[in-house]
Amino acid sequence: MAVSTSPPADLSAALVLEPVAAADWLVILPVAWCLAIGALLVMLRRPIGLHPFIAIAGLAGLVVIDALLLHHVIVSGPVTMVMGRWLPPFGIAFTVDLTGALFALAASVVALAGGVYSLCDINDSGRRYGFYPFLMLLMAGVSGAFLTGDIFNLYVWFEVLLISSFGLIVLGSEREQIDGAVKYGFLNLVATTLFLVATGYLYASFGTLNMADIARKAEGLRGTAPLMTLTALFLLAFGMKAAAFPVNFWLPASYHTPRVVVSALFAGLLTKVGIYALIRVTVMLLPMEREELSFVIAVVGALTMLVGVFGALAQSDFRRMLGYLVISGIGSILAGIAVGGPGGIGGAIFYALHSMLVMTALYFASGVAAKLGGSFSLSSLSGLYRRHAGFAAISLMLAFAVSGLPPFSGFWPKVMLVKAALDIGAWWLAAALLVTGFLTTIATGRFFLLAYWRDTAGGQGAADEAQIPVAILLPLGVLTLLTLAIGLYPEPLLATIQSAAAGLSEPSSYLNSVFPGAAR
Amino acid sequence: MEAWFALLVGTFFTVAIYLLLSKFIIRVLLGVAILGNGVNLLIFTGGRLTRGVPPVIEEGADALAGPAANALPQALILTAIVISFSFFAFLLVLAWRAYEDLSTDNTDEMRVAEPEEEPAPPLGY
Numbered sequence: 107m108a109v110s111t112s113p114p115a116d117l118s119a120a121l122v123l124e125p126v127a128a129a130d131w132l133v134i135l136p137v138a139w140c141l142a143i144g145a146l147l148v149m150l151r152r153p154i155g156l157h158p159f160i161a162i163a164g165l166a167g168l169v170v171i172d173a174l175l176l177h178h179v180i181v182s183g184p185v186t187m188v189m190g191r192w193l194p195p196f197g198i199a200f201t202v203d204l205t206g207a208l209f210a211l212a213a214s215v216v217a218l219a220g221g222v223y224s225l226c227d228i229n230d231s232g233r234r235y236g237f238y239p240f241l242m243l244l245m246a247g248v249s250g251a252f253l254t255g256d257i258f259n260l261y262v263w264f265e266v267l268l269i270s271s272f273g274l275i276v277l278g279s280e281r282e283q284i285d286g287a288v289k290y291g292f293l294n295l296v297a298t299t300l301f302l303v304a305t306g307y308l309y310a311s312f313g314t315l316n317m318a319d320i321a322r323k324a325e326g327l328r329g330t331a332p333l334m335t336l337t338a339l340f341l342l343a344f345g346m347k348a349a350a351f352p353v354n355f356w357l358p359a360s361y362h363t364p365r366v367v368v369s370a371l372f373a374g375l376l377t378k379v380g381i382y383a384l385i386r387v388t389v390m391l392l393p394m395e396r397e398e399l400s401f402v403i404a405v406v407g408a409l410t411m412l413v414g415v416f417g418a419l420a421q422s423d424f425r426r427m428l429g430y431l432v433i434s435g436i437g438s439i440l441a442g443i444a445v446g447g448p449g450g451i452g453g454a455i456f457y458a459l460h461s462m463l464v465m466t467a468l469y470f471a472s473g474v475a476a477k478l479g480g481s482f483s484l485s486s487l488s489g490l491y492r493r494h495a496g497f498a499a500i501s502l503m504l505a506f507a508v509s510g511l512p513p514f515s516g517f518w519p520k521v522m523l524v525k526a527a528l529d530i531g532a533w534w535l536a537a538a539l540l541v542t543g544f545l546t547t548i549a550t551g552r553f554f555l556l557a558y559w560r561d562t563a564g565g566q567g568a569a570d571e572a573q574i575p576v577a578i579l580l581p582l583g584v585l586t587l588l589t590l591a592i593g594l595y596p597e598p599l600l601a602t603i604q605s606a607a608a609g610l611s612e613p614s615s616y617l618n619s620v621f622p623g624a625a626r
Numbered sequence: 627m628e629a630w631f632a633l634l635v636g637t638f639f640t641v642a643i644y645l646l647l648s649k650f651i652i653r654v655l656l657g658v659a660i661l662g663n664g665v666n667l668l669i670f671t672g673g674r675l676t677r678g679v680p681p682v683i684e685e686g687a688d689a690l691a692g693p694a695a696n697a698l699p700q701a702l703i704l705t706a707i708v709i710s711f712s713f714f715a716f717l718l719v720l721a722w723r724a725y726e727d728l729s730t731d732n733t734d735e736m737r738v739a740e741p742e743e744e745p746a747p748p749l750g751y
Contacts, residue, residue, distance in 0.1 A: 147739075211667065258702060258705075262705065262709070265709045268713075269712065269713065269716070272716055274721075276720070281727050281728060281738050282738050282739045283739075284720070284723055284724050284727050284728065284738075285728060285736050285737075285738040285739040286739040287720060287726065288651065288720060288721065288724050288733075288736065289733075289736075289739075290659065290721055291717055292654060292717065293718070294695055295658060295713050295717065296646065296658070296661070299661055299662060299665055299710070301657075302665050302669075302706060303665050305669075306665060306668045306669040306672045306702075307668075309669065309672055309673070309698075309699070309702070310671075310672030310673070336660070347712075358740075359740055360739065362739070363739050380673075417749075420746070420747070421747065422744065422745055422746065422747040422748070423744075483745075484747045484748060485745055485747070498743050551749070556748060609731060
């Protein structure tokens with residue numbers, strides 16, 4: 107036998123031999139947890155009454171796991187775990203740094219709020235259709251995208267969240283939904299295919315797919331490999347996923363068609379995954395190329411903000427207006443990526459986290475408004491203030507938050523972005539940010555004026571005081587309180603975000619975590 | 627060899643983009659299918675084409691003797707094929723449902739979600 111004659115192989119050259127520390131299992135746990143809960147829900151197909159409770163418990167568990175993961179990363183820096191114990195770059199690595207952990211935590215909070223809200227929004231037929239398994243699969247994809255350290259693996263998570271979002275967007279199979287889903291489906295599939303094209307070229311130039319390895323090798327390849335082409339392709343692909351200006355049209359065509367809770371989750375999660383991937387690739391992997399392309403990104407960002415907010419001004423449907431506000435927020439984040447530096451990148455991350463919470467809450471509010479007023483349309487909604495003063499207060503706070511007014515969470519990232527833009531002399535970008543904030547105030551203010559204060563029933567309409575179920579008020583109120591808390595006391599979050607941005611621009615600790623002892 | 631494959635990939639992309647620009651869903655679907663295959667070919671070519679040297683370790687040896695064909699692109703393509711096939715299947719059914727429900731496969735006429743004549747928001751009370 108050949109085996110007996112050959113010398114014993116030195117496994118330490120190929121495998122991670124020491125067992126993974128117990129705390130490091132947290133790196134993979136969010137994904138495994140979501141998949142396991144999703145599988146459990148699929149197995150329990152018949153007792154659909156149990157679904158929401160299992161899913162809410164699962165999502166609450168996910169929040170705890172992501173919070174522990176964030177704590178672990180804050181304490182001990184980026185953490186890496188490799189599949190099958192193969193040493194990176196050969197094994198597929200999951201590497202969590204502060205940015206990934208922050209995004210994952212925000213995503214899990216949004217998903218938990220959505221899970222609770224769905225108690226009153228998803229009826230039995232929606233449950234039978236598989237809302238909760240799809241939701242858990244979506245969260246597996248979103249968490250995987252935030253936590254992975256391998257670019258092809260990132261593509262796979264994109265597809266996982268895309269296929270589950272297809273399931274969610276057609277939930278109910280109404281004519282409107284089919285129409286929206288066609289546009290959403292085709293354009294998003296083209297976007298991920300472009301991402302795959304870019305990944306193919308990346309592999310052809312670098313010979314590796316591990317993000318840390320790419321970041322190490324980019325310096326040496328700058329002269330020979332077509333890195334600018336690569337970066338431009340990534341920008342187009344992720345810009346399309348994030349609904350940046352010339353490729354944003356799928357979003358307002360589809361986001362208002364599904365169930366309110368689905369719209370809310372999409373607004374909070376999907377575009378932000380695109381933005382996260384853009385930040386990861388342009389800031390950490392190919393920083394010099396981001397520098398070169400910064401003017402293009404800035405112009406795209408400014409146009410995205412303005413197109414978004416003008417679109418919002420032209421809409422009379424609450425949810426379509428919100429769709430345009432999502433786009434306008436993406437523009438602000440792109441402005442931060444274009445400006446770069448700790449202020450720009452930090453502002454972009456902060457704005458993305460703020461936008462996740464606030465846009466989800468605003469979609470929830472649109473659902474409540476439709477329940478109270480019987481319509482999403484601005485021409486028939488009226489008298490919401492009289493019907494529920496508390497809800498009107500929450501809506502006003504959210505309107506302030508999305509416009510970037512103090513004392514809410516939208517204020518600080520806007521300050522950071524405007525300051526960062528002014529520091530590098532891009533006064534026009536700062537002006538675009540401020541004008542966008544002003545126009546957003548007008549759009550949401552007009553909405554508040556017409557839907558909440560206007561009283562076509564003349565004060566003695568059919569119903570006066572209305573009750574809102576706790577399952578709706580709770581997630582809406584908690585997200586609003588979070589917005590207020592971040593606005594009033596931003597220091598801890600701000601400090602974390604600043605070190606996250608520093609870790610992206612100077613990824614030495616990230617590289618060290620993947621390749622221990624091989625620091626440059 | 628790679629140059630010819632690059633030309634072939636370019637042809638795939640040209641055809642796919644031409645079809646994707648069409649108004650009719652069925653053509654767009656064909657474009658999506660061709661685009662997916664073009665990308666697979668791109669990854670395959672990007673991994674360099676090496677003939678006649680399979681990456682098989684000789685009996686009794688620990689490692690490959692010399693340069694061999696790259697096996698990783700095939701793993702990537704296999705993943706991409708599975709994904710693009712399932713997406714194509716979903717979109718095919720979606721297009722059929724859209725044709726049944728909206729009785730058109732012309733995207734210009736699909737205006738249910740975004741009606742052509744929408745009332746402007748009210749200007750005052």
